[in-house]
Amino acid sequence: xxxxxxxxxCTVAAKLFAQKGFENISTRDISKAVGLSDxxxxxxFKSKEALLYEILHGILKTGLETVREIxxxxxxHEEKLIAFTKFYTHYYSPEVEVLKxxxxxxxxVAPQHKRKLTRVQREYLxxxxxxxDGLKKEGKMAALDSTVCAFAFFAMVHxxxxxxxxxxxxxxxxxxxxxNRIMTCGIRPR
Numbered sequence: 102x103x104x105x106x107x108x109x110x111c112t113v114a115a116k117l118f119a120q121k122g123f124e125n126i127s128t129r130d131i132s133k134a135v136g137l138s139d140x141x142x143x144x145x146f147k148s149k150e151a152l153l154y155e156i157l158h159g160i161l162k163t164g165l166e167t168v169r170e171i172x173x174x175x176x177x178h179e180e181k182l183i184a185f186t187k188f189y190t191h192y193y194s195p196e197v198e199v200l201k202x203x204x205x206x207x208x209x210v211a212p213q214h215k216r217k218l219t220r221v222q223r224e225y226l227x228x229x230x231x232x233x234d235g236l237k238k239e240g241k242m243a244a245l246d247s248t249v250c251a252f253a254f255f256a257m258v259h260x261x262x263x264x265x266x267x268x269x270x271x272x273x274x275x276x277x278x279x280x281n282r283i284m285t286c287g288i289r290p291r
Contacts, residue, residue: 119198178235
């Protein structure tokens with residue numbers, strides 16, 4: 102019961118933080134939304150910041166499991182890039198509120214939590230750089246800096262929270278195809 106309540110609190114808090122901003126939501130707002138007393142909220146999380154950290158860390162760690170599987174697979178580097186882009190787009194685009202938290206509210210966590218989040222994000226980056234370096238070695242990518250290209254990828258996919266409508270004209274599958282096209286055709290040598 103404790104774990105399911107923690108997940109419920111995280112889900113509700115994530116939506117509230119994304120909609121109104123971390124600073125504009127109180128623990129009282131969250132406890133009321135999940136049917137807890139103010140004191141009951143502190144049974145599950147010692148602070149609002151700890152709650153935000155758990156939400157962000159959970160999002161990143163869950164996605165990282167799949168990204169690691171892609172990295173460790175026997176797929177070609179081109180197939181890995183396609184799989185990475187497809188997964189990343191499908192994982193984040195339907196949940197634009199969650200993506201907004203990752204981009205906008207991450208700076209609100211305590212320094213020790215920020216360091217932990219940065220380590221996880223660094224692994225995402227390292228995997229993408231490995232994939233791009235592999236493409237370069239195979240002659241399927243121009244002699245561009247792989248780290249810069251990886252950061253460009255993350256900037257492209259993270260920005261969707263500002264404009265993307267999950268139930269709009271472009272479903273996540275099509276969005277993934279567009280991002281793949283940009284990444285694969287935009288980096289091919291001339």
